Amino acid sequence: MTNDRQQTYDLIVIGGGVNGAGVARDGALRGLKTILLEKNDFASGTSSWSTRLIHGGLRYLEYFEFSLVRESLREREVLLQTAPHLVKPLLLTIPVYRSRSRPYWKIQAGMLLYDTLSYDKTLPPHRMLPKTKFLQLLRSIDPEDLSGGAQYYDGQVAFAERLCLETIISAAEAGATVCNYTEVTQLHRQGNRITHLSCRDVPTGEEFTVTGSDRAVIINTSGPWVDRVCSLGVENGESKPISQTAKIGGTKGSHIVVDPFPGALDSALYVEAKTDGRPFFIVPWLGMYLIGTTDLPYRGNLDRVKADDDEIDYLIAETNGIIPSAALTRSSVKFTYSGVRPLPNTEGKKPGSITRKHILFDHTSEGIDNLISLIGGKLTTYRHVGEELVDAAFRKIGRSAPPCPTLKQPLPGAILPSDDRIREAVQNYRKSIPLNTIDYLFSMYGSRAIEVLALTDKAPDLAEAIVPQLLDIKAQIVYAIRSEYAKTFVDINRRRTPIAFHDNYGFPALSVLAEVAIEHCGWTRETCDRLIEEYRMYMEKNCIPDYAIEEK
Numbered sequence: 001m002t003n004d005r006q007q008t009y010d011l012i013v014i015g016g017g018v019n020g021a022g023v024a025r026d027g028a029l030r031g032l033k034t035i036l037l038e039k040n041d042f043a044s045g046t047s048s049w050s051t052r053l054i055h056g057g058l059r060y061l062e063y064f065e066f067s068l069v070r071e072s073l074r075e076r077e078v079l080l081q082t083a084p085h086l087v088k089p090l091l092l093t094i095p096v097y098r099s100r101s102r103p104y105w106k107i108q109a110g111m112l113l114y115d116t117l118s119y120d121k122t123l124p125p126h127r128m129l130p131k132t133k134f135l136q137l138l139r140s141i142d143p144e145d146l147s148g149g150a151q152y153y154d155g156q157v158a159f160a161e162r163l164c165l166e167t168i169i170s171a172a173e174a175g176a177t178v179c180n181y182t183e184v185t186q187l188h189r190q191g192n193r194i195t196h197l198s199c200r201d202v203p204t205g206e207e208f209t210v211t212g213s214d215r216a217v218i219i220n221t222s223g224p225w226v227d228r229v230c231s232l233g234v235e236n237g238e239s240k241p242i243s244q245t246a247k248i249g250g251t252k253g254s255h256i257v258v259d260p261f262p263g264a265l266d267s268a269l270y271v272e273a274k275t276d277g278r279p280f281f282i283v284p285w286l287g288m289y290l291i292g293t294t295d296l297p298y299r300g301n302l303d304r305v306k307a308d309d310d311e312i313d314y315l316i317a318e319t320n321g322i323i324p325s326a327a328l329t330r331s332s333v334k335f336t337y338s339g340v341r342p343l344p345n346t347e348g349k350k351p352g353s354i355t356r357k358h359i360l361f362d363h364t365s366e367g368i369d370n371l372i373s374l375i376g377g378k379l380t381t382y383r384h385v386g387e388e389l390v391d392a393a394f395r396k397i398g399r400s401a402p403p404c405p406t407l408k409q410p411l412p413g414a415i416l417p418s419d420d421r422i423r424e425a426v427q428n429y430r431k432s433i434p435l436n437t438i439d440y441l442f443s444m445y446g447s448r449a450i451e452v453l454a455l456t457d458k459a460p461d462l463a464e465a466i467v468p469q470l471l472d473i474k475a476q477i478v479y480a481i482r483s484e485y486a487k488t489f490v491d492i493n494r495r496r497t498p499i500a501f502h503d504n505y506g507f508p509a510l511s512v513l514a515e516v517a518i519e520h521c522g523w524t525r526e527t528c529d530r531l532i533e534e535y536r537m538y539m540e541k542n543c544i545p546d547y548a549i550e551e552k
C-alpha cells in the first residue's frame with residue numbers, strides 16, 4: 001500500500017463487504033483507477049452473517065416487489081454461470097398448513113409467478129406436492145393439519161466469504177488497490193466535493209491520506225455503517241457531517257448451527273413459523289444445518305452483534321415444531337451468528353415488510369456532488385449493484401461508461417470445462433494427498449486449488465492435515481496469508497477456510513496455524529500469541545452462545 005498512497009484515484013470505495021467488492025471489481029475492470037478501503041477484514045460485516053442463499057426472494061412477492069424478484073432471479077443465474085464453484089443449486093421444500101397464513105393456493109400462485117419471473121433459468125421449475133405424496137417423500141415433517149407443499153430450486157453460496165474474497169481478488173487482478181484493516185476516519189470536504197480521505201492502518205495505528213483525482217467519485221458501501229461513514233465529513237478541520245438524517249434502519253437477523261439431527265432432510269426447508277407466521281429456513285450447510293433467521297429492529301453496537309438466548313430458543317422451538325423428531329435443545333447448538341441488514345430507515349414498518357430493494361443515494365441533494373451511498377443490497381444482487389454504481393460513477397466523471405464485463409466474466413476460481421490443468425493436478429497430487437482432500441480443495445477454491453496444491457511441491461509438510469478430523473491442509477494457511485490478504489487467525493479460520501465452524505470452534509487448529517505462520521510466513525511467536533487470544537475473544541463475542549460461555 002505504501003506506494004499506492006502517492007497515487008490519486010478515480011473511484012474510492014469505502015467498505016469491503018460483498019457490495020464494495022462488486023463495485024471495486026467492476027470499476028477496475030472498466031478502467032477506473034480504483035481503491036477499496038475496509039476497516040476490518042474483507043467480508044467481515046453483514047456479508048459473513050447471511051443465510052447464504054442466492055435467491056429471488058419468494059417472500060418479496062407478497063409485497064409486490066416484482067422488479068426486485070426478477071433482478072435477483074436474473075443475478076442468481078449469472079452467479080450460477082460465473083461462479084459455479086461457489087454457487088450451487090439448492091432444492092427447497094415449503095410445507096403448507098391449513099391453520100397458517102399462507103394457504104396451498106397462495107403458495108402455488110407464488111411458485112408459478114416465481115417460475116415466470118425466472119423464465120431464463122437453467123434450474124428445474126417448481127412442483128406442487130399434495131399431502132399424501134408430500135408425506136411419502138418427507139416423512140419427518142409434522143403431518144398435523146398439513147395440506148401439502150411445494151418444491152423449487154434456488155442457489156446456495158455455502159461460503160459467501162469466499163465469493164466476496166474472489167471478487168476482491170478479481171478487482172486486484174484488474175488493477176484495483178485493495179486494503180483490508182484500513183479504516184476511513186475522515187471525509188475531507190471542499191465546496192461541493194470530497195477531495196481526500198483520512199485513513200488509519202488498523203494494526204499499526206499509522207494515519208495516511210487517500211486522495212481523489214479531479215473528478216473522483218467516492219462510493220460508500222459500508223452496509224449498516226453507512227450513516228457512521230456519512231458522519232465523518234470534515235471542512236477546514238471542523239467536523240461537518242455529510243447527512244443530517246439517518247438513512248439506515250438496520251434489522252438484526254440471527255442463525256443457529258446444529259449437527260444433523262433425527263428427521264433432518266437432505267434438502268432445505270422454508271417454513272412459516274408457528275408462533276409469529278414469519279418464514280424461516282433450515283438449510284443443509286457444511287455437513288450441518290443452518291437455521292434462521294430472526295428479524296428485529298436493531299439500534300445497538302454494530303461491531304458487537306450476537307444472537308440473544310431468546311432468538312436461539314425461538315429457532316430451536318420452531319425447528320422442533322416442524323420436525324418433532326429433531327428434539328433440539330440448547331446443547332444441540334454448536335454455533336450462532338447474527339448480522340444487521342442495512343435496510344432503509346423506515347419508521348413504523350414491521351421489519352419483514354421493509355423493502356429489500358437497494359437504493360443508490362446521491363449526496364448531491366445534501367451538497368456533496370461526488371459521493372454515493374448504497375442503502376440495502378443483498379448478497380444475491382451484488383454484481384448488479386456494482387454495475388449500477390460504476391455506471392453512476394462514470395456519469396459523474398463525465399465519461400461514457402465502457403460496457404460492463406461482469407455479466408459474463410467468471411470469477412478467478414471458476415472451473416471451466418476446457419481447463420485441463422485440473423485433471424493434471426489431480427494426477428500429480430493424488431500420490432501425496434488423499435483424493436478426498438484434493439476434491440475438497442477444488443470444491444473450496446475452484447481452479448485456484450492448483451495454487452494451493454503447488455505450495456506442497458517445495459514444502460511437502462504443507463500437504464499435512466491441519467487437524468486429523470478435517471480435510472483442510474497446512475498449505476491453505478500459507479495460501480491465505482500470501483495470496484488472500486489474511487492477517488489474523490480469525491481471517492484464516494473464519495473467512496478463508498471454514499475451520500471455525502467445525503471441531504470446537506477451530507480452537508484445536510490454532511497451534512498449527514501459529515507453527516505454520518511462523519515457519520513459512522515469518523510471523524513472530526508474540527504476534528501468534530496475540531492472535532490466538534484475539535481469536536478466542538472473537539468467538540465469544542460473535543459465535544458462542546452466552547449460556548454456553550457461562551456454563552464453562
Ligand SMILES: Cc1cc2nc3c(=O)[nH]c(=O)nc-3n(C[C@H](O)[C@H](O)[C@H](O)COP(=O)(O)OP(=O)(O)OC[C@H]3O[C@@H](n4cnc5c(N)ncnc54)[C@H](O)[C@@H]3O)c2cc1C
Pocket residue numbers: 014015016017018019020021037038039040041042043044045046047048049050051052053054055182183184185221222223224225229251252253254293338339340341342376377378379380381
Ligand atoms: C441475517 C441475514 C441474512 C441474510 N441472508 C441473505 C441471503 O440469504 N441472501 C442474500 O442475498 N442476502 C442476504 N442477506 C443480506 C446480505 O447479507 C447483505 O445485505 C449484504 O451482505 C450487505 O453487504 P455490504 O457489502 O453492503 O455490507 P457489509 O458486508 O456489512 O460490508 C460493509 C463493510 O464496510 C466496512 N466499514 C464500515 N465502516 C468503515 C470505515 N469507516 N472504513 C472502512 N470500512 C468500513 C465494514 O467493516 C464492513 O465490512 C442477509 C442479511 C442478514 C443480516
